[in-house]
Amino acid sequence: xxxxxxxxxxxxxxxxxxxxxxxxxxxxxxxxxxxxxxxxxxxxxxxxxxxxxxxxxxxxxxxxxxxxxxxxxxxxxxxxxxxxxxxxxxxxxxxxxxxxxxxxxxxxxxxxxxxxxxxxxxxxxxxxxxxxxxxxxxxxxxxxxxxxxxxxxxxxxxxxxxxxxxxxxxxxxxxxxxxxxxxxxxxxxxxxxxxxxxxxxxxxxxxxxxxxxxxxxxxxxxxxxxxxxxxxxxxxxxxxxxxxxxxxxxxxxxxxxxxxxxxxxxxxxxxxxxxxxxxxxxxxxxxxxxxxxxxxxxxxxxxxxxxxxxxxxxxxxxxxxxxxxxxxxxxxxxxxxxxxxxxxxxxxxxxxxxxxxxxxxxxxxxxxxxxxxxxxxxxxxxxxxxxxxxxxxxxxxxxxxxxxxxxxxxxxxxxxxxxxxxxxxxxxxxxxxxxx
Amino acid sequence: xxxxxxxxxxxxxxxxxxxxxxxxxxxxxxxxxxxxxxxxxxxxxxxxxxxxxxxxxxxxxxxxxxxxxxxxxxxxxxxxxxxxxxxxxxxxxxxxxxxxxxxxxxxxxxxxxxxxxxxxxxxxxxxxxxxxxxxxxxxxxxxxxxxxxxxxxxxxxxxxxxxxxxxxxxxxxxxxxxxxxxxxxxxxxxxxxxxxxxxxxxxxxxxxxxxxxxxxxxxxxxxxxxxxxxxxxxxxxxxxxxxxxxxxxxxxxxxxxxxxxxxxxxxxxxxxxxxxxxxxxxxxxxxxxxxxxxxxxxxxxxxxxxxxxxxxxxxxxxxxxxxxxxxxxxxxxxxxxxxxxxxxxxxxxxxxxxxxxxxxxxxxxxxxxxxxxxxxxxxxxxxxxxxxxxxxxxxxxxxxxxxxxxxxxxxxxxxxxxxxxxxxxxxxxxxxxxxx
Numbered sequence: 001x002x003x004x005x006x007x008x009x010x011x012x013x014x015x016x017x018x019x020x021x022x023x024x025x026x027x028x029x030x031x032x033x034x035x036x037x038x039x040x041x042x043x044x045x046x047x048x049x050x051x052x053x054x055x056x057x058x059x060x061x062x063x064x065x066x067x068x069x070x071x072x073x074x075x076x077x078x079x080x081x082x083x084x085x086x087x088x089x090x091x092x093x094x095x096x097x098x099x100x101x102x103x104x105x106x107x108x109x110x111x112x113x114x115x116x117x118x119x120x121x122x123x124x125x126x127x128x129x130x131x132x133x134x135x136x137x138x139x140x141x142x143x144x145x146x147x148x149x150x151x152x153x154x155x156x157x158x159x160x161x162x163x164x165x166x167x168x169x170x171x172x173x174x175x176x177x178x179x180x181x182x183x184x185x186x187x188x189x190x191x192x193x194x195x196x197x198x199x200x201x202x203x204x205x206x207x208x209x210x211x212x213x214x215x216x217x218x219x220x221x222x223x224x225x226x227x228x229x230x231x232x233x234x235x236x237x238x239x240x241x242x243x244x245x246x247x248x249x250x251x252x253x254x255x256x257x258x259x260x261x262x263x264x265x266x267x268x269x270x271x272x273x274x275x276x277x278x279x280x281x282x283x284x285x286x287x288x289x290x291x292x293x294x295x296x297x298x299x300x301x302x303x304x305x306x307x308x309x310x311x312x313x314x315x316x317x318x319x320x321x322x323x324x325x326x327x328x329x330x331x332x333x334x335x336x337x338x339x340x341x342x343x344x345x346x347x348x349x350x351x352x353x354x355x356x357x358x359x360x361x362x363x364x365x366x367x368x369x370x371x372x373x374x375x376x377x378x379x380x381x382x383x384x385x386x387x388x389x390x391x392x393x394x395x396x397x398x399x400x401x402x403x404x405x406x407x408x409x410x411x412x413x414x415x416x417x418x419x420x421x422x423x424x425x426x427x428x429x430x431x432x433x434x435x436x
Numbered sequence: 437x438x439x440x441x442x443x444x445x446x447x448x449x450x451x452x453x454x455x456x457x458x459x460x461x462x463x464x465x466x467x468x469x470x471x472x473x474x475x476x477x478x479x480x481x482x483x484x485x486x487x488x489x490x491x492x493x494x495x496x497x498x499x500x501x502x503x504x505x506x507x508x509x510x511x512x513x514x515x516x517x518x519x520x521x522x523x524x525x526x527x528x529x530x531x532x533x534x535x536x537x538x539x540x541x542x543x544x545x546x547x548x549x550x551x552x553x554x555x556x557x558x559x560x561x562x563x564x565x566x567x568x569x570x571x572x573x574x575x576x577x578x579x580x581x582x583x584x585x586x587x588x589x590x591x592x593x594x595x596x597x598x599x600x601x602x603x604x605x606x607x608x609x610x611x612x613x614x615x616x617x618x619x620x621x622x623x624x625x626x627x628x629x630x631x632x633x634x635x636x637x638x639x640x641x642x643x644x645x646x647x648x649x650x651x652x653x654x655x656x657x658x659x660x661x662x663x664x665x666x667x668x669x670x671x672x673x674x675x676x677x678x679x680x681x682x683x684x685x686x687x688x689x690x691x692x693x694x695x696x697x698x699x700x701x702x703x704x705x706x707x708x709x710x711x712x713x714x715x716x717x718x719x720x721x722x723x724x725x726x727x728x729x730x731x732x733x734x735x736x737x738x739x740x741x742x743x744x745x746x747x748x749x750x751x752x753x754x755x756x757x758x759x760x761x762x763x764x765x766x767x768x769x770x771x772x773x774x775x776x777x778x779x780x781x782x783x784x785x786x787x788x789x790x791x792x793x794x795x796x797x798x799x800x801x802x803x804x805x806x807x808x809x810x811x812x813x814x815x816x817x818x819x820x821x822x823x824x825x826x827x828x829x830x831x832x833x834x835x836x837x838x839x840x841x842x843x844x845x846x847x848x849x850x851x852x853x854x855x856x857x858x859x860x861x862x863x864x865x866x867x868x869x870x871x872x
Contacts, residue, residue, distance in 0.1 A: 031838070048486050053841065058836065061615060069576070121841050136467065403486060404468070405489065406558060407842040
């Protein structure tokens, strides 16, 4: 059987099938599993990529029935039971689709062109490089309004990613970079969180939302409400209501949509491109195809489940149990999601957490956030290293990973592994020309 | 005064001027100082970039008279006493040139096009991505000769970098990747060290050279002597004597030359483009210009000093002492290099070290190598992290940084900080198009 996607859904499903009588092939376009909740910390110079990304092959070593294939899934032929990838066709008996989600620009070309997303590891690294470059540039810009613009960072979207990145960026600037740029007046720097609705963190309790706004503002982050982005350009952001923000950086966290894979496979797409599934995680009419995680829309109590890691992991375990039941000739059960709660951090000593009836904010919320995230970071090495980085940041107000660096044209970057016919003759790119 | 280059020469010089009555501006095209002796460990998935690269601004924080400018020096007007950069002109009273060296392809266009250098951090990351991609590709190549070619790695140059990378790559493949690619016969993988002369590690004692060859061969690295590269292409390497090696990867460590900055400044260039300097580190006729490190050629006992870190650091301290003497109206002394020794490692438990009369190889050499490199890694954080990575590698035969990842088009990558006139209108690149 084949699992598409090595994120939380796909990896959890592979693990849950460890002792099942199936051979599992995990297919992903990247060779790593990404701990997405901490991506914003890579983008704010706090963590290294290797602390939130682990090679898939290392993670599946304990699974004797699991192999990995570095390829991008592009479609499927459900009749013939083959998955189509940029590396050729892969036959399956059971197919699990856990391709996740991507940034949603809602068709706004100016956003897509001028804003930077924060969903994938290359975006996190790009954002780190970009933000640090803004300060280097500002250092030598004489014109004050140009300098203020360079030092203004608009973060669009008041969900957890936007809130967490805005808080982390503000602290990077005022606790760390302050010491780097002694000749620069960092009082001119602004981090502005643009939320389209009347409240940030819409999924949280109103009391926690208010606490988050207070905490952000206490740290110096500006929070604009009813701020719907109309266009983004070189000079910054223009809002629907006519307000403008001159900003050198626009980060887009205002929406995600399901991976385009569902559409490419002509599966029935609902809101945000998600595929409706039944209690066995099957899309209509396909009993050996399972869709889980952000790509799936499972309705529970009249509402589709949110696009969250715990949903993906529980759906993955459920899909694995259905597959085991089918293999063993048993009767599978229906799915039911059990909500462990949600949380978001706003920076040092401050977070909001909503765990059933328990609602925490400020320092207690932050301690809870730290514990939950550290426990869930994937490997022991990453746990220790992440803890060490957090300690350096917390105790010394320092983030040593302020590097502007990028791999030189890895010639095969974004290209699939060569298939048999293409291996020898595959053109190699010239050094010094683009590899992307 | 201005120092060009934040490598070992430039940084040491800035530090040596900490208490001098001068204002120092350190200029570099990268925002980090690179611990080059461990770059091959980034390229072999053992270390993270942040463990061998530190932000220059972090390193100069203890220097109250030192500031940093992210810019690429391109020339100078010695009459008007200005340094020319891609960011505009920078006036100086004293100018220290520590621009280092770059890969020397000896005018061979095919090498430049098809081989990967191992001198700069982006190259190390590119090589890591590339090597890991070869294994992913090989996994799905049916044709055996094509697969063997993908799994053959030619390392050109038997100096310390080539020897160290060949050993590290061989161990990555046979101790770590072996566990990742269970379906791949890694007996088909070859690491071949191509040395143009009759011996590797030419700067070492003959007994140590022989020990290094034995150690490399003992680990399974093939060592070819008298192997002068004629051309490199998609299929591998062709040697001057007609031998061919079918290889999917060619790493070039066979030569360095001084930075092109000396030529751009029309300073008298000797062999390898190095600038001849006198005992005050001045090129002929320029008493307020100092050239140090790989860019300089100081003759001692009839021989130019080698391009080594200890030479750069001692020259840097000497140039600083001359500048202090000039500022204080004292008479500077002539330079004399004191050789602390040389060493190179071949992988676990094996290194060669030549420290005056003391010659170590095998395990004792390796312990010495470890100690010296760990002591010299720049920051305490990096020391601890490097030690932890080495411990994981040594005890668990694992290298967790097997990531194929690259920053998404950081739009300003390789572009200088905007100058005053260009700041606002600077075009931003479109997401998805090249940033390089």
